[in-house]
Amino acid sequence: MSIGIFDSGIGGLTVFKEIAKEFPEADIYYLGDTARVPYGNKSKETVIRYSVEAANYLKGFGIEALIVACNTASSYALDVLKENLDIPVIGVVKPGVETALRFTENKKVGVIGTQATIRSNSYLKLLEEKNIQVFQKPCPLFVPLVEEGIVSGEIAELVVKQYIDELVNKGIDTLILGCTHYPLLKDTIKKLYPHLKIVDSSQAVAEHLHRENLHLNGSGKRKIFITDESESFERFKQMLIGNIPLEKIDISQLCTL
Incomplete structure (x- = not known):
């Protein structure tokens, strides 16, 4: 096939x-x-x-x-x-949601993505149908970071914290990487937030x-x-x-x- x-x-x-x-x-x-x-x-x-x-x-x-x-x-x-x-x-949305539903224990899930993806509420709608509390955040600097090859180090960590600290402070235990560029930042995210369960859409x-x-x-x-x-x-x-x-x-x- x-x-x-x-x-x-x-x-x-x-x-x-x-x-x-x-x-x-x-x-x-x-x-x-x-x-x-x-x-x-x-x-x-x-x-x-x-x-x-x-x-x-x-x-x-x-x-x-x-x-x-x-x-x-x-x-x-x-x-x-x-x-x-x-x-x-x-x-990539439905598979990501399916994985997040298996991962989350406290039913608080963060979703990061482009402005358009977050604006569409595509993840939010499917997750809320399953009584999941959803916290969304557009991360417009992530794609240019990845495209420039800046996926680790001080700059990458500062930008990641700028966006994701807010979601972590909401108590999420699972984070959906709602853009296929974002798995290239996964190691940096894991380093900064080792407790988070990360949903990688490529694996999903x-x-x-x-x-x-x-x-x-x-x-x-x-x-x-x-x-x-x-x-x-x-x-x-x-x-x-x-x-x-x-x-x-x-x-x-x-x-x-």
């Missing part, structure tokens, strides 16, 4: 890594829309348009399932994609795929596409998944679909 994954940039590589590890025989096609990153400060209408374009491009490879590895796109575009595609479409999606019983068999093909040159993408690709070659596509190949 072949599977497509898209994200606005490098964050979705964390999802790619987990799925490649859990399903080594699956054929995986990844699209990082690096020309238009980030999605988190775009309007709902723009995010939906970008998501449909990315999905249509990946569908051209005959994918049999699509993972929306962008929390903003999962929050705004998932229903539209499900209506317009005749293959399974899996976002891989676990969700196991529960869906999809037959992810194939030849183990790996293809990665980007829409613009990106030094940070190349750097983190090497760190996370090694020497899989990148193929740059013209942005018009998305926009004309």
